[in-house]
Structure formats: structure tokens, C-alpha cells
Amino acid sequence: MIDSLLNGANRWALQTFSRDWVDYLVSNTMTEFNRRINPFVWSYQLQALLLAVHDEADGVKTFVLLPNQHWRDWQAGQHAEFVVEINGAQHRRYYSLAQRENGCVSITVKRVADGLVSNWIHQHWLPGKVIRLGLPQGSFVYRQQPKLLFICAGSGITPCHSIAQALLQQGVVVDIAFDAQFRHETDMIFASSLRDWAREEGLNTNIALSQPRQSCANVVKPLDADELRRRYPDFAGRDIYLCGPQGFMDKTIALLQQAGFDLARLHCERFAGGTWEADAGVGEACEEIVFQHLNQRVQLDTEDAGKTLMQIAERHHVPLEIGCRQGMCGTCKLMLRQGKVSGNTLGNAVYLCSAYPASRRVVLDA
Amino acid sequence: MFINVLRINRFMTTSPSVVASDADTRLDLIEQEFEAIKQRYRAKLGADDVAYIRSLRRKSRICELLGRGLLWISPGPLTFALGVGFVWLHRNLEAIEIGHNVLHGQYDYFPEIPQFHSHNFKWKAPVDEEGWRREHNGQHHVYTNVYEKDPDLNHGLLRTNDLTPWQPSHRYQVPLYLFGVYPTMLYRFNGQNLGFAQEYRAQAFPTGNQGYALVDTEGATQQQLQQRHRRSIGRVLFKEYLLFPALAALTGYSALKVALGNMLADAINNYWIAFTIQATHFTEPLQPEQALQHKGRWYLSQLDSSVNFKGSRRMSILWGHLNYQIEHHLFPDIPSRHYPDMAKEVKAVCARYNIPYKCNPGWGKAIRNFVGVMWKYSFPPARSGSQGGAHHD
Ligand SMILES: Cc1cc2nc3c(=O)[nH]c(=O)nc-3n(C[C@H](O)[C@H](O)[C@H](O)COP(=O)(O)OP(=O)(O)OC[C@H]3O[C@@H](n4cnc5c(N)ncnc54)[C@H](O)[C@@H]3O)c2cc1C
Numbered sequence: 001m002i003d004s005l006l007n008g009a010n011r012w013a014l015q016t017f018s019r020d021w022v023d024y025l026v027s028n029t030m031t032e033f034n035r036r037i038n039p040f041v042w043s044y045q046l047q048a049l050l051l052a053v054h055d056e057a058d059g060v061k062t063f064v065l066l067p068n069q070h071w072r073d074w075q076a077g078q079h080a081e082f083v084v085e086i087n088g089a090q091h092r093r094y095y096s097l098a099q100r101e102n103g104c105v106s107i108t109v110k111r112v113a114d115g116l117v118s119n120w121i122h123q124h125w126l127p128g129k130v131i132r133l134g135l136p137q138g139s140f141v142y143r144q145q146p147k148l149l150f151i152c153a154g155s156g157i158t159p160c161h162s163i164a165q166a167l168l169q170q171g172v173v174v175d176i177a178f179d180a181q182f183r184h185e186t187d188m189i190f191a192s193s194l195r196d197w198a199r200e201e202g203l204n205t206n207i208a209l210s211q212p213r214q215s216c217a218n219v220v221k222p223l224d225a226d227e228l229r230r231r232y233p234d235f236a237g238r239d240i241y242l243c244g245p246q247g248f249m250d251k252t253i254a255l256l257q258q259a260g261f262d263l264a265r266l267h268c269e270r271f272a273g274g275t276w277e278a279d280a281g282v283g284e285a286c287e288e289i290v291f292q293h294l295n296q297r298v299q300l301d302t303e304d305a306g307k308t309l310m311q312i313a314e315r316h317h318v319p320l321e322i323g324c325r326q327g328m329c330g331t332c333k334l335m336l337r338q339g340k341v342s343g344n345t346l347g348n349a350v351y352l353c354s355a356y357p358a359s360r361r362v363v364l365d366a
Numbered sequence: 367m368f369i370n371v372l373r374i375n376r377f378m379t380t381s382p383s384v385v386a387s388d389a390d391t392r393l394d395l396i397e398q399e400f401e402a403i404k405q406r407y408r409a410k411l412g413a414d415d416v417a418y419i420r421s422l423r424r425k426s427r428i429c430e431l432l433g434r435g436l437l438w439i440s441p442g443p444l445t446f447a448l449g450v451g452f453v454w455l456h457r458n459l460e461a462i463e464i465g466h467n468v469l470h471g472q473y474d475y476f477p478e479i480p481q482f483h484s485h486n487f488k489w490k491a492p493v494d495e496e497g498w499r500r501e502h503n504g505q506h507h508v509y510t511n512v513y514e515k516d517p518d519l520n521h522g523l524l525r526t527n528d529l530t531p532w533q534p535s536h537r538y539q540v541p542l543y544l545f546g547v548y549p550t551m552l553y554r555f556n557g558q559n560l561g562f563a564q565e566y567r568a569q570a571f572p573t574g575n576q577g578y579a580l581v582d583t584e585g586a587t588q589q590q591l592q593q594r595h596r597r598s599i600g601r602v603l604f605k606e607y608l609l610f611p612a613l614a615a616l617t618g619y620s621a622l623k624v625a626l627g628n629m630l631a632d633a634i635n636n637y638w639i640a641f642t643i644q645a646t647h648f649t650e651p652l653q654p655e656q657a658l659q660h661k662g663r664w665y666l667s668q669l670d671s672s673v674n675f676k677g678s679r680r681m682s683i684l685w686g687h688l689n690y691q692i693e694h695h696l697f698p699d700i701p702s703r704h705y706p707d708m709a710k711e712v713k714a715v716c717a718r719y720n721i722p723y724k725c726n727p728g729w730g731k732a733i734r735n736f737v738g739v740m741w742k743y744s745f746p747p748a749r750s751g752s753q754g755g756a757h758h759d
């Protein structure tokens with residue numbers, strides 16, 4: 001009862017005022033009392049309220065979320081990290097974001113056979129639940145190209161659909177073609193949306209089934225060299241956005257290569273890869289440093305070896321707060337959220353000027 | 367610049383060319399001594415510090431409750447005065463012992479109190495926190511008393527040394543600061559931290575910002591800076607001069623009395639803090655920028671640029687422990703409650719190495735000293751043309 005009242009109030013506040021104003025108000029009234037009464041907004045943590053759940057297809061659900069004031073502007077095609085606690089253990093998975101009205105976003109989650117998190121989400125995420133997530137990230141976004149072709153399979157359609165939808169909604173003049181592949185009729189995600197786009201916007205959209213159960217109108221067969229040329233005769237002049245299961249991606253890339261497509265114009269989003277269990281051991285070469293409060297991530301190169309976190313950040317133009325550079329003044333301190341560092345640390349606080357990354361991925365926050 | 371160097375060489379008793387290595391080993395030893403003190407106290411940090419900051423916040427809240435309650439319903443002058451006193455106590459604790467120290471990251475180490483982490487904390491003072499952290503922690507504390515590097519040395523329109531070109535307006539700096547700036551001191555910090563003051567000087571002074579340190583606003587647009595300024599000030603003005611007076615009016619009490627009480631508390635708070643912070647640096651010698659090249663040398667430079675003043679432990683809380691300016695500058699992100707104990711160890715090291723440890727006998731003397739410096743430098747240099755860069759134009 002109280003919960004639903006609070007949820008209603010939070011929803012009203014976040015949808016009526018800009019997040020910026022809510023943050024101003026909330027951060028300046030962060031009392032113990034407020035934090036206990038309404039921990040959704042009176043919180044230092046980014047979290048989202050689950051507003052609705054829709055069935056999308058067999059084993060596929062869409063979750064509509066309202067993030068609190070710590071959310072940032074983002075671009076269609078980006079994803080966010082979701083933190084799910086199952087039996088006391090934290091698990092992190094990424095899901096692509098789609099724009100919804102009224103400051104909401106949605107994610108579309110497909111159950112993976114034996115998948116831990118995706119199945120748990122399907123069972124336990126009910127409207128009213130508060131969900132922990134990270135800031136939007138990723139570079140699978142539109143970059144002002146005039147002609148696009150999306151090629152996707154399975155749940156890989158989510159970021160592609162999100163980009164195309166945003167472009168259509170904003171009325172950006174761009175030539176979009178869309179190729180989506182699913183296994184069966186019952187697996188199809190966003191199929192009606194694709195058909196609407198074909199009918200109303202005149203887009204060249206195709207839905208392919210790899211294992212159709214019955215003969216079915218309006219579907220085509222999976223993409224191969226001939227089909228590529230037939231469906232998209234001008235594919236060589238397009239930027240291709242590709243997302244889907246690893247096998248599908250490998251096959252498609254080989255296909256494009258054979259067809260002589262310029263791979264510099266191929267943009268990929270990988271859903272699998274195993275980077276999410278990031279707690280690598282100490283001493284491993286660091287590949288990525290995330291500055292969560294600035295929403296900036298740095299991919300390390302060979303020249304970063306042996307450098308302090310601050311030197312690395314500066315090389316990559318991260319605007320840190322910097323003072324003495326020798327561990328005396330404390331200006332540079334940030335909090336370690338994930339991964340390991342060595343050198344000058346105290347508790348969770350890391351002195352960037354005199355500490356070094358010590359795991360594959362290091363996540364720092366204010 | 368070279369006068370500068372002469373003034374700071376008093377620790378290096380031998381001439382630099384002779385026995386340079388002796389001086390170096392001495393600096394190494396000094397570095398080790400102060401690092402050892404720091405490490406000892408870092409190892410001690412724990413539950414007591416968490417309890418301390420929590421209990422301070424509780425006390426500040428109780429003062430606020432009492433103060434605002436008394437001002438709200440106060441029937442007579444005595445309750446009104448008490449009300450002002452309590453509101454002032456609340457605002458004083460929040461501004462310095464809590465706010466200033468928290469923004470140094472003195473409580474960043476304790477995950478159980480995210481509200482007291484330097485990047486989460488919101489001041490109940492009219493100051494933009496990020497601007498403060500960059501200017502105060504990142505510049506003032508690093509380049510303390512370094513000419514044209516320490517923005518707190520000559521700030522605003524103030525002139526506190528002979529290197530800084532004299533302007534006719536400096537003639538009025540004592541009354542201007544005592545009666546114009548100090549009663550609203552906190553409301554002016556943004557002016558410095560967000561770069562508005564340096565823009566003003568660039569326009570108003572023929573020598574521009576010569577003699578004054580520039581702050582770097584790190585790529586923020588004018589619009590963003592103005593917004594941060596408005597917001598940090600707005601939250602205080604709203605609470606003190608709109609919300610609480612309105613609440614009084616709505617319940618049939620005097621809005622005017624509440625606003626007046628809050629204004630008095632505000633003014634007292636501003637004076638209190640201005641007299642505390644002004645009394646601890648610019649009376650002391652200028653420092654070389656190169657001090658930063660050696661940690662031992664940097665510690666010496668912090669010792670030479672800061673001066674303490676005596677006071678009881680309880681009073682120290684009301685000064686935000688800034689009367690332990692030396693310890694604060696040597697160890698800016700160790701929780702302030704340790705400074706009185708650290709002071710004993712610092713003094714012992716100073717005695718062993720023959721380093722002057724500077725301490726005024728009381729606040730009154732410290733105030734007289736700094737007003738004296740302001741007075742002295744309100745006049746043009748006696749030997750005209752021989753100093754600073756005033757003759758460049
Ligand atoms: C950038 C990015 C964006 C993503 N966006 C989405 C999205 O919008 N919608 C969505 O449903 N998923 C998305 N994913 C995948 C998602 O993060 C999870 O990997 C997926 O939900 C499986 O998690 P799980 O815990 O259920 O499976 P796990 O318990 O981690 O894995 C169970 C088994 O399934 C395999 N497996 C793991 N992930 C996949 C996969 N994606 N496809 C096939 N097999 C897999 C594993 O190798 C393992 O054998 C995205 C991943 C990334 C990296």
C-alpha cells in the first residue's frame with residue numbers, strides 16, 4: 001500500500017520534473033529519514049522502477065523501466081548493465097535499451113536455455129520492483145550515415161530496432177533497410193513493428209525464419225550471398241549494423257567479406273563474450289577502466305602499461321579532479337566499484353595519482 | 367619572482383651549491399617523518415571516525431531544531447537571541463567541521479556513510495561543491511602561498527604581498543573586506559572557484575590578473591557555471607529566507623522575525639568563518655612552486671605557509687579545526703578530530719629538525735595579524751618601481 005503510493009509519487013516526480021531538478025532537490029535533502037522512507041530517489045545509487053511487463057514472443061518479454069534521477073542521456077543502440085541478486089550472489093548482465101515515452105526505457109529479454117539471469121528475470125521481475133542498473137554505455141549507435149542496413153537475429157534485434165525506431169521518431173532523413181532472422185514463427189520479436197514500417201514508412205524490411213514450422217506468408221529465407229544481392233542490391237553503399245548470436249554473426253561477417261563489403265562500414269554488437277564476470281585476478285593486464293561518475297570508459301593500449309590510473313586517465317582525456325599528483329592532498333580520490341588496483345588505497349578509496357590498475361577491468365566511481 | 371625565492375630559503379641555511387646532498391638527505395628524512403605520522407593515523411581510522419561525524423550531524427540537527435523552533439515561536443528578545451545562537455551553531459558545524467572536512471574526502475574510506483563521501487556530500491553552505499573541491503583541494507592545498515598559483519593568497523580584490531601590482535582600489539581593502547565582503551563571505555566563494563572573480567579582475571584592473579592565481583573551470587560552459595552558482599546559493603536563500611519565514615507566517619507567527627534571526631545567524635557565521643580562514647595563511651611567507659618536486663620540501667613549504675592559533679578542543683570544533691591549519695595542510699584528508707594529537711607529533715619532528723612551528727597565542731592575535739597585513743598592502747610599495755611587475759605598463 002505505502003509502496004505503491006511511494007512508487008506513484010516517485011513516478012509523478014520523475015515524469016513531471018527534469019531528472020536534473022529531482023537530483024538537485026533530492027541530493028540537498030538527503031537525510032537519514034528520507035533515505036529510509038523513500039530509498040528509491042533518496043539514494044546515491046542509480047536504480048529503476050519496473051512499471052510494466054509485456055509478452056513479446058515465446059520466452060521473450062519486454063520490461064518498461066523508469067530510472068531514477070541518476071540516469072543520464074543516452075543514444076539508441078546503447079545498453080546498460082543490470083545487477084541481479086540471486087541467492088545472495090550478484091550477477092551482472094547487459095541488456096540493450098529502447099526509448100519509451102515519459103522518461104522511460106525498456107529492455108527486451110529472451111530466455112536463454114539454462115540461462116541463470118534471463119530466466120530469473122522472467123520469473124521475478126514484476127511491476128513495482130526496484131531494479132539496480134548501470135549507466136548507459138556502448139558505441140553501437142547511429143553516426144550520421146545516409147544509408148543503413150540492419151542485420152540481426154534473435155534477441156539481437158533489440159538494439160537494431162531501437163536505433164531504427166529512434167531515427168524514425170525523430171524524423172531523421174536516412175534510408176533504412178532491415179533484415180531480422182528468427183528460428184520459428186513463435187520466436188519473432190517486433191515483427192509487427194517491422195511490418196508497420198514497411199507499410200507506413202516504405203522501409204525495405206524482411207523477416208526470415210531459419211526453421212519455419214509451417215509455410216507462412218510474409219517471411220523469407222535466411223540471408224545468403226544471393227539473397228543479400230537480391231534483397232539489398234545497394235548493400236555496398238550502406239553502413240551495416242549487425243547483432244545476433246555468435247554463430248550468426250560469424251557467418252554473416254564471412255558472407256559480407258566474400259561479397260566484397262568494406263568492413264570499415266560494419267558495426268557489430270556482441271551479446272555473448274563472457275566479459276561480464278569481470279573479477280579477474282590481480283596482476284592481469286588491464287584492458288578497460290570505467291569512470292562511472294563521468295560515464296566514460298577508457299580502453300588501454302600498450303603505452304598505458306606501468307602508468308598510474310591518473311596518467312592513464314589524462315592520456316585518454318578524462319577530466320578528473322587533480323591536485324598534487326603524489327598522494328598528499330587527496331583531491332583525486334575515487335571509489336573502487338569493481339576489479340582490483342594496487343598502490344595507494346585506503347578502504348575503498350583509490351588515490352588515482354598513486355595507484356595502478358591490477359585487473360582486466362577496473363570500475364571507478366565518485 | 368626572485369624576491370620570492372629569497373624569502374623562502376630560510377630553511378636552507380647552507381648555500382645551495384655547497385653540500386647540496388646534505389640538504390637532500392635532510393629533506394628525505396623530513397619526508398619520512400611526516401609520512402610515518404600520516405601512515406600511523408591512516409592505520410587508526412575506523413569506527414570512531416564514523417561515530418564522530420555521525421554524532422556531529424546529530425548535534426547539528428538538534429541545534430537546528432532548537433534554533434528554528436525558538437525563532438519561530440520566540441516570545442521575547444532572550445529566546446530570539448538563543449534561537450539565533452542555535453541556528454548559527456547548526457550552520458557553523460555544517461559549514462566547516464562537517465562540510466569543509468568532508469569535502470576533503472576525510473570520510474571517503476567508510477562505505478557505511480555514503481552521505482559523508484566527498485563526491486556525494488551536499489553543503490548546507492551556498493557553495494558549489496565541485497568548484498570548491500577543484501579550487502580548494504586541488505589548487506590551494508597543493509600550491510599554498512605560491513605566488514600566482516594559490517587562488518586563496520590574493521583573492522577577490524585583495525592584495526596581500528608586494529609582488530602583486532597595486533591598484534587604487536586596494537586602498538579601501540580593509541573596510542571593504544571587514545564590512546562588505548566578510549559578512550557575506552560564503553556567498554562569494556563561488557565567485558572565485560567558478561572563475562567569475564578572475565573575469566572581473568581581467569576587466570577592472572589595468573594589470574588584469576597579474577599577481578592573482580587563475581582557476582581552471584575544466585571545460586564547463588559559462589551557462590553551466592552560472593547554473594551551478596545559482597543553485598548552490600538558491601538552496602540556502604530558499605531555506606533561510608523563504609521556507610522558514612513562510613512556515614512561520616502560515617502558522618500565525620512573524621515571518622520577519624524568523625528571516626531576521628536567520629540573517630543574523632548567517633552574518634555571524636560568515637564573519638566567524640572569514641576570521642578563521644583568513645588568519646592562517648597570507649600572513650606567512652610566499653612559497654616556491656618547485657616545492658612540489660620533493661615531498662619533503664613540500665611538507666616544509668606547508669609548514670612555512672601555515673600558522674596555527676591556540677584554542678581548546680571544543681572551540682577547535684567550532685573553528686572546523688582550522689586553528690590546526692598546519693596539521694590540516696600536512697594531512698588534509700585525515701579526519702580533523704585527530705589534528706590536536708597529530709600536532710604533538712608534528713611539533714616534535716619540527717623541534718628535532720629545527721623547523722619553526724608557528725602558532726599564534728590566540729584567535730584575537732591571529733586576527734590582528736592578518737588585518738595588519740591587509741592594512742600594510744593597501745598602500746603602494748614604498749620603493750616604487752623596485753618590486754613586482756607594477757611598472758610593466
Ligand atoms: C552488449 C550486450 C547487449 C545485450 N543485450 C541483450 C538484449 O537486449 N536482450 C537479451 O535477451 N540479451 C542481451 N544480451 C545478453 C544478456 O546479457 C545475457 O547474456 C543473456 O540474457 C544470458 O544470460 P543468462 O544469465 O540467462 O545466461 P548464462 O547463465 O550466463 O548462460 C547460460 C548459457 O547460455 C549461453 N549464453 C549466454 N548468453 C547467450 C546469448 N546471448 N545467446 C545465446 N547463448 C547465450 C552461455 O554461454 C551459457 O552456456 C546482451 C549482452 C551484451 C553483452
Ligand code: FES
Binds near residue numbers: 323325327328330333
Ligand atoms: S592528486 Fe593529490 S592525492 Fe592524488
